[in-house]
Amino acid sequence: xxxxxxxxxxxxxxxxxxxxxxxxxxxxxxxxxxxxxxxxxxxxxxxxxxxxxxxxxxxxxxxxxxxxxxxxxxxxxxxxxxxxxxxxxxxxxxxxxxxxxxxxxxxxxxxxxxxxxxxxxxxxxxxxxxxxxxxxxxxxxxxxxxxxxxxxxxxxxxxxxxxxxxxxxxxxxxxxxxxxxxxxxxxxxxxxxxxxxxxxxxxxxxxxxxxxxxxxxxxxxxxxxxxxxxxxxxxxxxxxxxxxxxxxxxxxxxxxxxxxxxxxxxxxxxxxxxxxxxxxxxxxxxxxxxxxxxxxxxxxxxxxxxxxxxxxxxxxxxxxxxxxxxxxxxxxxxxxxxxxxxxxxxxxxxxxxxxxxxxxxxxxxxxxxxxxxxxxxxxxxxxxxxxxxxxxxxxxxxxxxxxxxxxxxxxxxxxxxxxxxxxx
Numbered sequence: 447x448x449x450x451x452x453x454x455x456x457x458x459x460x461x462x463x464x465x466x467x468x469x470x471x472x473x474x475x476x477x478x479x480x481x482x483x484x485x486x487x488x489x490x491x492x493x494x495x496x497x498x499x500x501x502x503x504x505x506x507x508x509x510x511x512x513x514x515x516x517x518x519x520x521x522x523x524x525x526x527x528x529x530x531x532x533x534x535x536x537x538x539x540x541x542x543x544x545x546x547x548x549x550x551x552x553x554x555x556x557x558x559x560x561x562x563x564x565x566x567x568x569x570x571x572x573x574x575x576x577x578x579x580x581x582x583x584x585x586x587x588x589x590x591x592x593x594x595x596x597x598x599x600x601x602x603x604x605x606x607x608x609x610x611x612x613x614x615x616x617x618x619x620x621x622x623x624x625x626x627x628x629x630x631x632x633x634x635x636x637x638x639x640x641x642x643x644x645x646x647x648x649x650x651x652x653x654x655x656x657x658x659x660x661x662x663x664x665x666x667x668x669x670x671x672x673x674x675x676x677x678x679x680x681x682x683x684x685x686x687x688x689x690x691x692x693x694x695x696x697x698x699x700x701x702x703x704x705x706x707x708x709x710x711x712x713x714x715x716x717x718x719x720x721x722x723x724x725x726x727x728x729x730x731x732x733x734x735x736x737x738x739x740x741x742x743x744x745x746x747x748x749x750x751x752x753x754x755x756x757x758x759x760x761x762x763x764x765x766x767x768x769x770x771x772x773x774x775x776x777x778x779x780x781x782x783x784x785x786x787x788x789x790x791x792x793x794x795x796x797x798x799x800x801x802x803x804x805x806x807x808x809x810x811x812x813x814x815x816x817x818x819x820x821x822x823x824x825x826x827x828x829x830x831x832x833x834x835x836x837x838x839x840x841x842x843x844x845x846x847x848x849x850x851x852x853x854x855x856x857x858x859x860x861x862x863x864x865x866x867x868x869x870x
Contacts, residue, residue, distance in 0.1 A: 479624070479728050483519040486731065488741030493520025495589075496626040502666040503767035504621070505720040509759040511730050513768060516756075518624040518727040521740045523769035529742050529749050532773035546648035550631060553646055553694055553703045557581055558611040558632070561644065564705035565634055565692050579609035579634070584616070589627040592616035597678050603635040604685045610635040617674035623726040630671040634692075639684040643671045643691040651695040651704050661708065664693055669713035673721075689714065730756065761789045795819050 487493060496517050504513055516523055527534050553561050557578050566575035580603065586595040596615040603610035612633040618625050632644035645668045649660050668691040679685040689711045697704035738752045753773070760774040760783070768774075778786040782801040785792045796819040798804050807813030808827040813820035 486519045494522040498670040508723040512756040512758040568705040579611040619674040622724040669710040
């Protein structure tokens with residue numbers, strides 16, 4: 447029913463003029479978030495890209511709001527750590543970077559013929575290996591343009607039904623409410639519509655096996671790519687993302703490539719669960735004091751205050767995965783935080799968060815006796831005291847040069863055996 451007297455449009459709105467479309471509900475919020483993140487990293491600072499390696503490390507420590515905010519805002523943590531006076535050696539050396547690029551170029555030469563042969567051989571598929579693949583052009587302006595171009599190329603390759611090799615495609619994955627743009631080494635589209643992630647590493651595979659820690663890191667990184675690809679595959683008819691990725695490494699001590707299939711279903715499930723647990727970036731940013739910024743042009747005191755305004759969840763594992771690990775470790779040690787001893791110790795101690803609280807609980811000075819952690823500490827302290835009670839007393843030097851038990855050790859700080867004199 448119309449509100450106008452004659453059933454037509456109201457007098458102040460012409461009948462031939464349609465109402466303007468309402469803006470998308472998420473646009474103002476997204477624009478405000480991008481502006482806020484730009485203020486945090488500095489108005490003239492180019493955002494640092496969040497790659498899959500950093501995203502896998504972030505997923506391994508979802509409780510660290512500091513890293514979530516800094517990575518989401520595009521802050522270069524290497525520059526920030528240097529400005530704070532705690533530079534980190536984390537990262538890849540220039541030599542390893544150049545060697546990896548040279549090996550990758552060799553693997554992808556001749557239109558990826560060798561790469562397709564390794565994939566065909568590693569998957570154990572019968573028949574002749576593919577002799578070539580279609581390599582679409584993925585160039586576009588900006589990460590958003592490259593992401594859209596990659597999605598279009600994946601749809602076209604799936605519909606074509608042949609072999610296609612996407613060299614360094616660009617994928618997008620939402621992390622804590624902010625998009626992260628990821629760039630795998632390659633993605634192969636099979637004739638049956640399967641998409642396989644290719645991860646090329648420069649560490650060697652000797653006698654068919656490689657370093658377990660490095661393979662695990664590569665699997666977690668590949669799982670991030672699989673998650674991002676699944677978002678595109680959900681909108682592509684006939685597409686399916688394989689959970690078996692191909693890891694390509696140098697064989698033995700040569701520069702010849704060899705491949706191995708790695709099942710990343712477990713890593714994918716863990717990464718997906720951990721990323722879901724991440725607090726949204728806008729929620730973290732709203733709690734910061736007004737004017738907080740991580741602009742590298744600020745003084746060390748201002749940057750320290752800005753960093754400390756964001757809660758962190760340090761663990762010794764951060765030393766191999768985060769550029770700010772040295773700064774966070776020094777802060778944790780200065781505060782006597784038990785998390786500096788490792789996640790396992792932190793989990794066993796429950797509500798006891800400082801070393802002083804642990805020592806007081808063990809000595810019976812503080813703590814609830816009904817707390818299992820406190821009870822275990824006091825039991826351990828009693829066992830230690832009982833064991834030390836039956837230990838021989840320390841040896842000290844008597845006035846005549848002989849040794850007697852009890853009291854302090856010899857004057858030079860060494861202990862002497864019973865019946866002997868210290869050497870001078």
